[in-house]
Amino acid sequence: MEHINCDVLVIGGGAAGNRAAYEAKKSHGELIVVLALNGKNGSSGSSAFVASESLGINAPFNYMNDGDNPDIYYSDIVKTGGGLADPKLCRIIADESCDRLKELMDLGVCFDSECGKPIQRKLSGCRKARSLTKGGSTGLEIVNALRKANKAVGVKVIENVRIVELLKDDAGEICGAFGYIGKNKVLFNTGSVILATGGAGRIFKKNVNPPSLEGDGWAMAYESGAKLVNMEFFQVGPAVVYPKINFIIHSHMWRFEPKLTNAKGEEFLQKYCPQGISVEDVIHAKAMSYPFSVRTVAKYVDIAIFKQIVNGNATENEGIYFDVTHVDGERFINQAPITYDTLMKAGIDLTRDKFELGLLVQNFNGGILIDENGFTGVDGLFAAGEVTGGVHGSDRPGGNNLTDTQVFGYRAGRAAAEYAASIKGREQCNIKIDADSLKDVDEKESKILKTASELYYKNMTIIRNSQGIQKVLNFISESMNKNNSLVLRNRLLVGKILALAILEREESRGTHYREDYPEIDQSWNKRIVLHKGLNGEPEILDKE
Ligand SMILES: Cc1cc2nc3c(=O)[nH]c(=O)nc-3n(C[C@H](O)[C@H](O)[C@H](O)COP(=O)(O)OP(=O)(O)OC[C@H]3O[C@@H](n4cnc5c(N)ncnc54)[C@H](O)[C@@H]3O)c2cc1C
Structure with missing residues (x-):
């Protein structure tokens, strides 16, 4: 070594x-x-x-x-x-x-x-x-x-x-x-x-x-x-899922008032806007609020798209169609030149073609x-x-x-x-490492990593509820054991910490939306702090 x-x-x-x-x-x-x-x-x-x-x-x-x-x-x-x-x-x-x-x-x-x-x-x-x-x-x-x-x-x-x-x-x-x-x-x-x-x-x-x-x-x-x-607060927002490029769709692109349709060709957004809030209102708000947050009415855009994904109405790339073909080409060049060029290089001409948009984890x-x-x-x-x-x-x-x-x-x-x-001059430390944990990720562990990534996405991003989080926690407890490689241990540990924080906060605030607790609750004006407890399990400390 x-x-x-x-x-x-x-x-x-x-x-x-x-x-x-x-x-x-x-x-x-x-x-x-x-x-x-x-x-x-x-x-x-x-x-x-x-x-x-x-x-x-x-x-x-x-x-x-x-x-x-x-x-x-x-x-x-x-x-x-x-x-x-x-x-x-x-x-x-x-x-x-x-x-x-x-x-x-x-x-x-x-x-x-x-x-x-x-x-x-x-x-x-x-x-x-x-x-x-x-x-x-x-x-x-x-x-x-x-x-x-x-x-x-x-x-x-x-x-x-x-x-x-x-x-x-x-x-x-x-x-x-x-x-x-x-x-x-x-x-x-x-x-x-x-x-x-x-x-x-x-x-x-x-x-x-x-x-x-x-x-x-x-x-x-x-x-x-x-x-x-x-740990329950992280950002998920709209990005291109097809063509297969990494690119987020924010401010300027929403000002073009896109038409959003699902895989069946249906315009679905209206159905998710409460009475008194129009499709135009939520799209306009989305231009000012890239990541999903319950802070603004832009949340209805993300919730509506995510519902298409989980209810089987999304494309095979887990997206919906974003269509701005009604916009004059000059406006793309003036207001969203990098997005326009990036998509053009990937084979999408925004004046003629729609692309597939999904909701992707961006930032913590x-x-x-x-x-x-x-x-x-x-x-x-x-x-x-x-x-x-x-x-x-x-x-x-x-x-x-x-x-x-x-x-x-x-x-x-x-x-x-x-x-x-x-502390310069301190004796070099006697480094001990548990030999069992030094193994590489094998085929079985690769499968666990893949399933974890699917479960984490489906249950811990835009729409959260206790049932979904429990599924994640059950999978983690079945997959965790002392023979896991350090890579898998870290992955399951992080999933568990996120899940516990999400489950604990029984309200909706900022980027955290609990379908089973949709309102903000002022008694939750406190932060969830976690650490490794004496029994080796994540422990939620007094909420501060
Ligand atoms: C598409 C996108 C758009 C964004 N837009 C904005 C914006 O407009 N404004 C804004 O303020 N923020 C934005 N953010 C967020 C912002 O970019 C990040 O929060 C910020 O860059 C994080 O910087 P960092 O140095 O903490 O981490 P990073 O830049 O992510 O660097 C992490 C480093 O750690 C390394 N690393 C990770 N794990 C290990 C390991 N186990 N061992 C060794 N090395 C490791 C990585 O290889 C990398 O070098 C955006 C993020 C994305 C993805």
């Missing part, structure tokens, strides 16, 4: 991991900082995934002179979070985002601008125009600037490694990590770890995530004793509970970016995820380096 020694190990190479590594090395140049990621740096993770017309990142610069400022930004985050975001973390985002973005601009990130001034747009959950973009490549641009900066400061990058387990010493401090480079096993010996492994869309049959986002970070954190918060609002410095409560363990929870609540303003990666990547990087510097 290969051994690698370092002071700070950053796991994950998206916008959060690259930022954290950069700050760790910049603040403590004497430390060995390793950035280990599954994939290639610059093209892995959601950050570098180009799959939409525009990818926004928020900061209250007030470039559009609409009076934006950190206080308005703060109250937008708290309000959109449905009372479940941590106000301390929201305040930090609101106060520090402009500084972090200015530093990105100094590193060469060039946002879309007009007359030398960046353009800011108003996204869902924001009262002011606050989002900066570089078309659909904003995250890619950020990752590339940080990747170059990391090279310049001397961060060591190890690519194509999947880390599946964290290791602790006898004092309970994190001292290492275990993973695979291809079929080869690798052990890291480190002073501190920063988890920046992003979300877990790939554990669902239908998702719009790049490979490697399978939730290992949550499973590793949970096994190490960290807490997870707001909950995750590892952190404090203001990305500290998880487990000595030596820090986290930043989408893998964390508490920065966002039951929902989040559009454009806030990328901001989160920069603000908390910065803080976690510095704090983890400070910690590693303070």
